[in-house]
Amino acid sequence: MSAFEPTEQMIAEAALWMAQLQDEHADAQVHRGFEAWRAQHPGHALAAQRMQALWGQFEPAHGAAGRAAFKRGLSPSKRLGARSLLGLVGMASLAWALHGEVPVWLADQRTGVGERSEVTLADGSRVQLNSDSAIDIHLNGHQRVIELVRGEVWVIVAKDPSRPFVVRTEQGSVTALGTRFVVRREGAEATRVSVVESAVAAQANGEAPVRVAAGQWALLQGGQVSTPQRQAGVDPAGWTRGVLSLSNAPLVEVLDELARYRHGLLAYDRQALANLRVSGVFRLDDTDAALQALADNLPIDVSHVTQWYASVKPRKSESK
Secondary structure (H helix, E strand, O other), X not given: XXXXXXXXXXXXXXXXXXXXXXXXXXXHHHHHHHHHHHHOOHHHHHHHHHHHHHHHOOOHHHOHHHHHHHHXXXXXXXXXXXXXXXXXXXXXXXXXXXXHHHHHHOOOEEOOOOOOEEEEOXXXXXXEEOOOOEEEEEEOOOOEEEEEEEOEEEEEOOOOOOOOEEEEEOOEEEEEOOOEEEEEXXXXXXXXXXXXXXXXXXXXXXXXXXXXXXXEEEEEEOOEEOOOEEOOOEOOOHHHHOEEEEEEXXXXXXXXXXXXXXXXXXXXXXXXXXXXEXXXXXXXXXXXXXXXXXXXXOOEEEEEEEOOEEEEEEOOOOOO
16 A cells, blocks of 8 residues: 555544534534544545545435435444444445445456566557556557556556557556656555656646656646656665665655555554665565564564554663
8 A cells, every 4th residue: 555545444434534524413523623633644634535425425316325324323322332333334444445446356457465467468568567456458559558547557668659558547647758667556646657768758637748757757646747856765666576675765655665565454653653764675575574674674663463463663762
């Protein structure tokens, strides 16, 4: 998952906030609490946005019964009942999961968490999917289009001047002007393109294209393309070789990357770890070993509660 993608806990919290806000007894204090929670982390804001959109699907043509069921779960006599709250969270989280997964299930090519896959297209181009990624493929006599539904792709384009090669997301498009580049969805609001060889034309929806050259990256977000920047800190194509290769990168960004390859939840306090930086090469097929290597070289402790839950915390100073 990316730095901004909500965790399972954030999704559950968003479901609870949404239910409270929809309750007829919600007062100004509830609204202030929700706004404070949403401002705490980008993942909170994204979870709230998606949950609000999901709630809207209960309106009114096929939603009166569902909306009523949600409200009944928070009636005054039940509002504090653990079973009611768990049922509410479960219902919202299941609906969230189903809503988000359908395009992935129907994609032409997809990978699970921790998997990578390479596909050779009919035109000879090669596309490699990173962990938890999905694409749709559209090839015809006029153009070659990859729809990046989720995750990240590495593209090696076969030359064909008569048919442009384009990778599209909700934020815009990336058109190959050369051969090798990486396109990555960062949550639901942004797309990052990193160029390894030659150049691409990155274009936000309806705007003029921006040239991004080899060794540069740019972000498509908010209807515009950011000024291309020199690539620093992390090798954007390292994952295609099964490694995370980085130099003086923030630890929280390293943990963000490792979390994308793990089943379950990797929990950490971004603020508490904000001052730590990392250099090295870590294998992505053994994230437990990568976490242990980080703990061996940094003042952090890694705890594995189960195979589905691990946490990283600053190491407590030993008392004198």
